[in-house]
Amino acid sequence: MNTIEYFKEHFDQLQLAGANSSLGAIRKNAFDVFSTLGIPTTRHEEWKYTRISGLFNKEYNFTVNPLTTSFTTNDMDGLHLPGHEQANELVFINGLFSFSLSIIRSPQLVVLPLEEASGNEYKNIVSKHLGHSGQYLKDGINALNTAFAYGAVFIHVKKGQSTEHPVYIYHISDARNSNSFSQPRSLVYVDENARLQLVETFVTVGEQESFTNQVIEIIVEKDAYLEYYKIQNDESHSSQVSTTHIRQVGKSYTHSVVISLNGNIIRNNLNVIFDAAHCESHLYGLYCLKNEMHVDNHTVVDNVQPHCLSNELYKGIVGDNATGVFNGKIFVRKDAQKTNAYQSNKNILLSENASVNAKPQLEIFADDVKCSHGCTVGSLDEEAQFYLMSRGLSKHSARALLLQAFAIDILENIKSEPIRLYVEQLISKRLEIDTV
């Protein structure tokens, strides 16, 4: 597609259809930003190691009309994550939220089209928080999602409520008949003293290529609690730019784990903004890469207010010709005294052609803070391997056990049991296959 003109055409159609919507202005601004910045190239500092422009050189079916999808409940068979029987399941098809395929079990949960929320009692929340990620992600790809914030969803976990059922969000790309480009958008509001366990996953159905540019913005109020898991185990012909923007606006607790196991090119942005004092956030990530995979994790922890704690640990196992990128930024603003911010990134390379680009970045403007960062890239410990083999383990089992041991401190931070068991199984399976 001829990028900007192609999207302009679609954009104009959409704006005509929803010209009077309160989202119209936000979308228009975003489209202007996109028109100016375009798709980020590797000349953009934040995209130095991840080239997505090639993905735009293909023809996609870019669905802007929900009626054109023919995905049914039956097509969902086999796509569900473990534990789904107890979960609220929210389904996007080709970037558009589908109420008919979604199942909402918790009365504490309000799920509305974003268009509707932007005009009713949630109006102020939407206008205050929608697009906040754009302040951190100054590139055309984030703006492109906002420009097409259509078929988007608004989720509210009510004050003082805990959803006993987790929320699973499925981003499904229907690539059975043509390449699929989709841009799911969500705005989640976790109200005061509420609790939410949220799992996002990506599924491509069909043999054609898919490219998903997804943004979720989550607002976490005072005394609220958020657990967030992102599971990426899609097909090798599916790519993603996946943005999770968590804004803690009251003293609150968040915990996230991002697991990347399969895909083509994956770029994850995870932002945690401490907009209130005494916030806490734990950020974990594991990428286990093979073949030609490329996974880029960009994280930002922004300490705007004092007395916050963040602890970040990302680990990578990179094999074959795969590439891992880790870029972890920590900002400590002038007023954010007594900040505690820790970051660590550890990588194991399994082959000579595997590579990792790691870049920790600390920008500290306050003087009474504790911050640390560390990064390692190495190969599997030969002495440990020999130790295990001297006890009768084959080289294959020794390597598999060592890699499993390496991954375990990420996996044990998946507090959802069905999801943890699921990921553990995927990893065991991967280690069996890949270390033969």
Add this chain to the structure above:
Amino acid sequence: MLRIHNLHAGIEGKKILNGINLEIKTGEVHVIMGPNGSGKSTLASVLAGRENYEVSAGSVEYLGKDLLDMSPEDRAREGLFLAFQYPVEIPGLSTTNFMKTAVNEIRKYRGQEPLDAVAFLRMMKEKMALVNIDQSLLSRPLNEGFSGGEKKRNEIFQMAMLQPKLAIMDETDSGLDIDAIRIVSDSVNKLHNKDNAVLLVTHYQRLLDYIIPDFVHVMYNGRIVKSGPKELALELEEKGYDFIKHEVGVGEEA
């Protein structure tokens, strides 16, 4: 059981073993003593199959097979066990988990069914009692944050689990206080019987206050220069290694 003939080996082009000859029969306990740098630990490593050592000449026959031709894991599966001088720490892997894999891979090699969880736990409990080690230690990540004594006890526990035919103990006494040496020695004595053999590698005589060897060998400059009954160890203790160096020196001149 083990017959080492004229073994020459080294690492990164540096020759360390210069013609070792040693025979160990089932039921025996042998000890190899010698000053630092004499090649004791190299011999243990070569027998266990550590990759970066190169054997340039000689042969090692173990239970009628060519030991040097076997992979490290097959040596273990055939009943050879090396207690490490410096056991490796592996964060994220518990001894229990690792032992379960080891026991079952060895059983598979021998054509036995894998142990189920119940049978494995029963075996664990039995061996824990035998070598006097606590469950909590075994649930922790392997050797991570263990004291020197705990690491060595963990080695002995693994030995109890794997029931080797030939146990090679590389400086198992190093870095241990007297109490720890006694505990480790007691366990080794319990595990030793007429159907297996033990090769102790040590720098000091003190271990031999607790484990009584059938043969003592003195190693110097990559060779066994003197062998004898357990009394040889006492003589060494009394006269120091200089007496050996002197004796060897005289011998070479003659």
